[in-house]
Amino acid sequence: MGAKVYRFYCDYCNWKKITDGTDVKDTMNEYLTSPIPGGAPKLDEKTKKVITSKSIPQPRRFKCPQCGRLVFPKKITNPQEEMRLKQEALEREAAAEKERLSVMEEMKERAEKALEAENKAAKERTTWLSE
Numbered sequence: 171m172g173a174k175v176y177r178f179y180c181d182y183c184n185w186k187k188i189t190d191g192t193d194v195k196d197t198m199n200e201y202l203t204s205p206i207p208g209g210a211p212k213l214d215e216k217t218k219k220v221i222t223s224k225s226i227p228q229p230r231r232f233k234c235p236q237c238g239r240l241v242f243p244k245k246i247t248n249p250q251e252e253m254r255l256k257q258e259a260l261e262r263e264a265a266a267e268k269e270r271l272s273v274m275e276e277m278k279e280r281a282e283k284a285l286e287a288e289n290k291a292a293k294e295r296t297t298w299l300s301e
């Protein structure tokens with residue numbers, strides 16, 4: 171298995187960073203958050219014991235070093251897969267562009283044929299009139 175990779179991206183200033191997490195402590199300021207309580211304690215009907223709801227862990231958040239806004243690390247589980255998907259998206263775009271061009275080409279061809287047919291018809295009319 172490869173190393174864990176995280177990506178930070180700031181929506182506000184477009185700052186981005188890809189990291190394996192080891193340099194985050196030294197280069198970024200983390201916002202410390204306390205866990206959110208999961209709700210009121212409940213009483214278990216069978217055991218008559220009080221169940222305290224588990225707290226919900228908060229995602230870690232950091233300060234954007236460029237603009238100070240919040241940035242969240244996004245785990246890239248498979249960098250190769252990510253690259254492949256990006257490549258596929260590019261190829262799809264290129265194929266769509268090619269398709270658009272071929273449609274335009276076809277329309278041009280059709281227009282030329284229509285013009286040719288019209289010219290021919292006009293010529294026939296002229297011939298008929300001059301007889």
Ligand SMILES: [Zn+2]
Nearest residue numbers: 180183234237
């Ligand atoms: Zn920023």
